[in-house]
Amino acid sequence: MPSLESPLWLLGLLAVPLVWWIHRFRNQGVDLPVSTVVLWRNISCPESRGHRLTTADPLWRQRAIIITAIALALTAPAWDSLSNRTVDAWFDHSLSMHTVEESGTRIELGIQQLLNTLDAEGISQATIHSLQDHSRSLQFKSQTAIQNREALQAWLSAAPQTISRPLPGPTLPEHETWLVTDGADNRLQGWVNSTGVQQIIQVGSTTENAALTRLSVRPSLTQVGFTGIASISNQGQKNATRWLQIRTQEKVLGRWSLTLQPGETRLHTFTAPLNTRLIEATLLQPKGITGDALASDDSLSLSIPGTEVALTGNCGRPMQSLLQALPDIRLTATASTSSALTIVCAREQPLTQGTTIWFHTGGQTQQVSKPPFWKPSAQRLSQLSLQPVQLLASDAQTPAVGQPLLTADGTTLISFQSTPNRLMEVRLDITAPQLTEHPAFPALVTGLMEFMLEHNLPGRIHTVQHTLQETQITPRPLQINNSIRPNNHSTVTLDLTNWFIIAALILLLFDLIRSRGIST
């Protein structure tokens, strides 16, 4: 395939008629001295018109060829051999590529068009790269189209559903670069501009899509249970009517009909019981309305993780009730490997392996008269203010484990050790009503648990979402940046510049020899 690097030099061919015109004025034939040219100056006959020749010197053709050869040499002509073309095809398998078109999903259409193009251009070697997961690639070798199709389908189906990953860097590829996409991602044009993409296979035309873009829950501040928000967005260009259904594993929490304007995003709130572990939100199609083009973004599933806490020993009714009231706590009676925290109420030091809060019970108690002091290592626990008259130390005579966190009147009330396991010893009498009925008791217990678990218990927000970019399926036209030419080693390029220069020089040499022969 011929190619010209500087085709503007072809304008030099416009000088060819000038060469012909000039050669009508050239002295033609053998030089003959005469006494005066006055005798022939005004002679007019069909064969001769004085200065100007009716026919140009035949040498003009040779000079025109020289001009043409020089002009072509300046265009830097090359011959690109297509025999060993290798293609790097970047395949976009983002969420929008799962949009269902009339003849299939965009991924299926992209596979079909890619294979057809490869076959039409006689390319047998291609490497398919994932646009969303840059480390994944699939290499086509000399296989049949059916084998390539099956391999590509399997490769794409195994690709993880990634969420809005950054595009590959603008590195200059070594081979011819193609892109298979629907063009829905608005970052693609910038990527194409910065990368030597030479061919874009763009699929898809559907634009209508309503998506569930966000689902989040948090413990309710006003009632027992969760408060949730579902965000629904219409990315299409027409009104979209959908049913929003929210359910837990056990029951449907509600179903609402929504009509969204083009480009509108609406938030819908709901409540869920405290023991909810999974919330599913789904957009349903009303009867008589055609299906959503992209079903993948019509549902969101949110799991609410709980912290398993084992409660052993006789901790008393107040403690048990308090732990059951915490929304993120799943209380068990026995400690296991899945338990994030074990709360032990015993006189002897427990032999548990994991994180443990040991409430020292059963010993002698004594009233603490002086105000307790939190050690600096107590961190946020030091914000709790405890009245000394209400504190009862239990077995204050035995030495406490680890470093003290709370002391009063020379007595260690709470201590903590991090090795060999995280263990907190609490020498407060949790059976005393002065403590359990105190308003600060829940804050103290949850504060101790958060200290041991190293995260907050109440008020956590759980969210799952589709970004607006992922739910955007409207294809955008993409333009190839021709200014970037990849370092295409697979294409054999034969530079023809030297051949044209040599041809021009040979013709010039002949012309010079001929001119000298005439003059002599």
Place this chain on the structure above:
Amino acid sequence: MGTPAVAHPLRALNQAELIRLARVADRLLSGRPKITPGNRPHKLRAGHGIEFLDHRAFMPGDNPRDIDWRATARSRNPQIRRFRNETSSDWFICLDRSASMSLGNGRKWALAVQLTAALAYLLIHLDNRVGLLTFSDRVDGFKPLGRGHHAYAALLRLLESTHPRTSGGGTLLNGCASQLQSGSQIIVISDFLTADSLQPGLKLLAGIGEDLHAVQVLDENETLLPQSGALSLRDIETNEKISIHPTAEVQKQAEQQLANLIKNLQLHCQKHQIAFTSCTTADNWKSILLEHLTSLGLFNAKP
């Protein structure tokens, strides 16, 4: 400028023929033959003098004082007396050595040199003083006026050492005017092949000299072109070039153009009372001189 390998054209001049031609010139110019051999002591031609020569018919422009009333009464037609010219004349020969004179295989230059030498011989033989100028676009050579064999020999030496230019230059007769003496007789030998046929120069010299003679020397093949394809005609003096395809039609038109040039030059000479003769290399120098002397006699017969 190389010397031609052929013999110098002056070798072709035969002394005996020159002597015979001198006798003819005597008769043509002075009207009577020489009586005694040897050099002529006086000019024997009409002019200013006191010795009666002959009568001739009165022509408009003649001085009425020269009318011989007795002869007029006898012949019933006005007759004027003519007297022997007792003064010798000074002659300048202006020889064109421009590049155009070198063409024609040197025959044009040879004929011009022969004519110059022959004229000088005749004029010196008639006891005139003769000078020589060679010119192209300027005066290239000058031999002052001289009389006798020594002058003739010096003039021949100048002719032998003079060759036409090979290229370039031009033909400009005006440059000779500063070297010529007023009242002298002037002979211009050239091909007159320029755009203006040297007419301005001739007109200028006619005002300087008492008599002006113009001898045009052309090559017999001046307009003949080789019929071998396209030609680039180059003016050997101006280097102007014309590309041309020689055909019979072109040849014919060039000949016609040359004839027109000669005719115009002849008319110009008649207008300014210049004795004009045109010849080609096909002619012999003797016949050319005789023709010119004959025309000169006729011209002198005019008032």
